[in-house]
Amino acid sequence: MGVRVRRAQESDRDLVVRLLDESFRDDPVSNWVFPGEEHRLARHAGLMGVFTDVTLAEGYIDLAEDGSAVALWMDMPDAPHDGAGGEGHEGHGGEDDQDDVPAQVRAAVDPDNERVEQIARWTTEIHPEGRAHVYLWMIGVAPGRQGEGLGTALMAPVLERCDREGLPAYLEASNPRSRALYERLGFVFTGTALDLPDGPSMWPMWREPQAG
Template sequence: MGVAIRAAGDGDRELIVRLLDEAFQDDPVSGWVFPGAEDRRAKHPGLMAAFTDIVLAAGRVDLTEDGSACALWLSMPAGEGPDDHDAEDEGPAQVRAAVDPDNERIEAIGRLTAAIHPTGRAHEYLWMIGVVPGRQGEGLGTALIEAVLARCDREGLPAYLEASNARSRKLYERLGFEPAGPVLDLPDGPSMWPMWREPREHRPTS
């Protein structure tokens, strides 16, 4: 049975924020940004809201019809990185100011990932993909990604992402992503793996 997917709109904002908050509460990178469990529960939704607003305004959010999974994508022109979508180099600082001004790691994660982001070629950037905890392992994330990768193959576009844990990295490898440069080791924290996928030859159906 196929997974029904639609493009999310502004009316889906709260659903997306809640979904991402649940999906990433126990993610290693979220745990690094908000080391304390109580602090994370309180402030993590605000960070997910900031990311959601950026992508709803400048990119695309794909959402399963049942609201259990979503993927946040940005189309990156050649020579442009993620920060170019938010007031040039001020994006990470603005997110920090809006979410938790005293937390330097909110700004750091934005700047560190932007610094390793490839800019030489136009590509699709999978910023985040989240599946609610009770539905993980059902293939929903794969379906969301494959829908965009099929378009990438038709249009000859590469795709890029940063994997934030070993489980997701294995999924991305199965979908054709390969390591793209050195691992990003967060200061006193976990690793992130930049990954790149070249478009596959598209064979039109007869």
């Protein structure tokens, strides 16, 4: 049976945040950003809320109609960009606030946790510039539904658009399983991983548009 996908609206915010929180709470990068289960339970959803709000304002969110999977996307221009996000996923601000946004995210989510700010800066630094592309900021599948092909189905419409319009796509894989999925969809590791101090690695991946 096919997966029905729709564009999320503001009214879907709580659903999106909850789904991202559940999907990423045990992810290696989330564990690094929020060490300790109690700490993660208290703060992780707040960071997912920031990501959701930025994407609703500046990008677009695709949602499986049954609430089982969600993908956060940004269309990136061909001009150099500024940004801040976290956990390998970037938000975007103006030139004047480039240096402040990661600190603002940290202040809003977890003021005593420097890792929230650090990872925002590091993922911004490795994000490719100079060529328009589509950025998959995050994709989450409900824990009980993983392995059913929902992630692939959710990405398909945007990747088909990339192929039609000649647009590359970019993402950062946060675990080996997701990296393998993206490779099957045509993404290629750029060659330089982001190795978090005393933590996991993240793999920047690029996909050229594919013909036919």
